Amino acid sequence: MPHLRTFRRLAVLTEGGLDIYRNKTAMSLLRFRPEDVVCVIDSKHVGMDLQRIAGVGQGIPIVSSVDEALPLGIEWLVIGVATPGGFLPKNLRPQLYEAMRNKIGVISGLHESVDGDPNLVSLSARYAVELVNLRKVPDEDQHTISTGKARSVKALRVLTVGTDTNIGKTTTSLSLDRYLRLQKVKSRFVATGQDGIMITGRGLCIDRVISDFCGGAVEKMILHEAKGADVLVIEGQNSILSPCYSGSALSLLHGSCPDAMILCHAATRTMLRHTDVPVPPLARYIELYEAMLAPIHPGKVVAVAMNTSELDDKAAAEAIRRAHDDTGLPVADLVREGEAGCKRIADAVLRVKRKQPSRRAAKG
């Protein structure tokens, strides 16, 4: 598993709707590492109050271009957008070129490989700047098959699973991990995608691994990260019912063998992303996640993390109440409800932990 260094003095390039879905990498950085973000580059929102329009990033300026960001002392330009298929949008290219010409390194978590792009590679060589591809998978992580060994680790494994892609699994995982650590639980966040890696400086983009070895790459990471941790909070990816990316989600499920799952859902999502497939009921997801794991490990969905960002307070409370009625599980929006929401989810997770003393003793 690659250990990247932690990057500082970042300019986050969004260019476009500053919302949590189109710019999830940016939003994760602003939510979990605001102290390292110098500015956001977004010509459509220049000068506006970031906290007011995005709900995060208080006091961080929005500027129009790399040129304006340079005097602020930036050291890296981070591509903050998430696109279908992970392509680099054309309109972002001029800003990348401008950054490199000014000796500013570029960090990308997109599928489209910045380090395979002749223009970018040639510029990086010419100006001697780094081009960091967060999605690069080392060769040694492309040849292991999963055999269900994650079951054998002592740490409690908590996986965020989704009703769809791009719905709040990273945010839920990072919020829960942060809360647990504040409660003095030996929790560790396991990054499985570009957003988690960007935040923690380590991890592996499992959806980039050769399909047959995807579960093996996850398993290897779990075995490695479990040392010294009591709880592993594993960043979920995609959904087992998303036609686009379901294979990665199932590999993650079988590679990590979670004891507890947190089902992440966006209250206003009615169709699965990039398809005309309606989102099935929450209870169906719970049934299928548990059934698909059961032959290998008896992990359960113990809570629902609801993304109500597009609703007002009243509608959000109603959506949370309805999800609770539908599933019988604790439900919270960890962003809207803050610590109270985190506590509700954490309590559900820790109840699983307390139920398994024999298992821990046996393996300890």
Added chain:
Amino acid sequence: MPHLRTFRRLAVLTEGGLDIYRNKTAMSLLRFRPEDVVCVIDSKHVGMDLQRIAGVGQGIPIVSSVDEALPLGIEWLVIGVATPGGFLPKNLRPQLYEAMRNKIGVISGLHESVDGDPNLVSLSARYAVELVNLRKVPDEDQHTISTGKARSVKALRVLTVGTDTNIGKTTTSLSLDRYLRLQKVKSRFVATGQDGIMITGRGLCIDRVISDFCGGAVEKMILHEAKGADVLVIEGQNSILSPCYSGSALSLLHGSCPDAMILCHAATRTMLRHTDVPVPPLARYIELYEAMLAPIHPGKVVAVAMNTSELDDKAAAEAIRRAHDDTGLPVADLVREGEAGCKRIADAVLRVKRKQPSRRAAKG
């Protein structure tokens, strides 16, 4: 999708137990393209009757080395073994080197890339022979996401699905396709793995595709192959409950959106390959394959293809009867029962076809 040419005058290298599990590429060739196999190279079985020990390949000689195969007029050496993780066994290497030194090209469907191996690449350059990697995925097949579009094609889609990896999905698919064509049905076999590609000279190893694009690669192939076909028989891969490879299996399910599935099972398999996980009951698989597909497409498991190769006639008949009792579906061993078995499975598939006139008319 790459269109390989069809290779002829093959020496098939097995070296080791000549059984259907360890040498599935060899067995597929011997079963479906015996006219192109000049000999089998297997020093442990040299001179023995191939038909008697492997059940296929009547009259094809078993020789001990490439040197002995050369006078028979071979043009290609095919690696016939299937290994966990797809590694090239060390003991096969000397035969590969010997072949290339004698201007014989090498064909491999293993994950371990023969065209990335410095020794093999250097020999191939020195002796100007071809090194064919059946598992190579062209870049253009690594960037599409699946969106469930396979549903829109007119042809009936039949997918072989498995209770485990390496269990008879390729054999079932090829047998069914051959039988349907003999009945004048416009059937086409869609190769999704090295064995199918070796037989047909076209297709794509979907388990080699980047995890997030695996479903998309399948969908692209389905849309392409559907032109002019009434039935697509799609080569299945792995199992959605195999911890090793489940991601590839689910991507194939969602990428192809089958109307009918044939569940392939080995009567004597009790543990999932490479794990200590017991094989769940057939009825559970049927439920889960249908449930995991249902939100996107209402495909059904319509028959069970049973691999009874390790049983005697009486035990095989008993296993087939029991599987029928457990599932309520037509069950056959297409190899042991030959045409009668194929007919039973084909009839179950064609009943689905006849049930959907409105769908065909609407899309036609």
